[in-house]
Amino acid sequence: MALITLGANSGKGKVLQVVTGVTYTSTTSTSSTYADTTLTASITPSATSSKILIITDQFMRKNQTNTYIGLKLFRDSTELAYIGDLIAYTQNSDSDANGIGTTYLDTPSSTSSITYKTQFATLSGGTITIQADASSGNERGRGTMTLMEIAGW
Numbered sequence: 001m002a003l004i005t006l007g008a009n010s011g012k013g014k015v016l017q018v019v020t021g022v023t024y025t026s027t028t029s030t031s032s033t034y035a036d037t038t039l040t041a042s043i044t045p046s047a048t049s050s051k052i053l054i055i056t057d058q059f060m061r062k063n064q065t066n067t068y069i070g071l072k073l074f075r076d077s078t079e080l081a082y083i084g085d086l087i088a089y090t091q092n093s094d095s096d097a098n099g100i101g102t103t104y105l106d107t108p109s110s111t112s113s114i115t116y117k118t119q120f121a122t123l124s125g126g127t128i129t130i131q132a133d134a135s136s137g138n139e140r141g142r143g144t145m146t147l148m149e150i151a152g153w
Contacts, residue, residue, distance in 0.1 A: 015149070020146045043116075052150070056118060
């Protein structure tokens with residue numbers, strides 16, 4: 001691990017702006033082809049040297065036992081990260097919800113507007129719902145994405 005020393009007045013590493021995207025719209029799929037969820041957020045970096053810290057939080061619901069869910073993170077149309085497989089496991093076919101979140105540091109080298117999004121697919125058959133429901137009244141009621149522009153170093 002590299003240690004980065006920043007000068008007291010350099011401004012490097014400083015948070016320049018924070019943008020949050022929230023969705024209350026669920027998305028359901030039975031496909032192994034990745035498709036957009038409704039969770040997105042856009043930011044326009046102030047410098048090409050800026051980094052963007054992306055923090056996501058979503059809930060997945062499945063309707064079959066042992067359903068594998070794949071989740072990916074994108075900058076516009078570029079895949080940034082395979083967030084991973086989430087297994088939604090129960091001993092019966094009852095619906096089951098699981099949370100998944102990620103943190104990713106991107107270096108977009110741009111001062112144009114950038115849209116970040118997630119995509120999902122079922123990797124083992126079955127029905128998957130990216131859970132977002134404004135009427136649920138609890139933490140499973142939304143998906144969130146926070147983008148923080150950080151001054152480059």
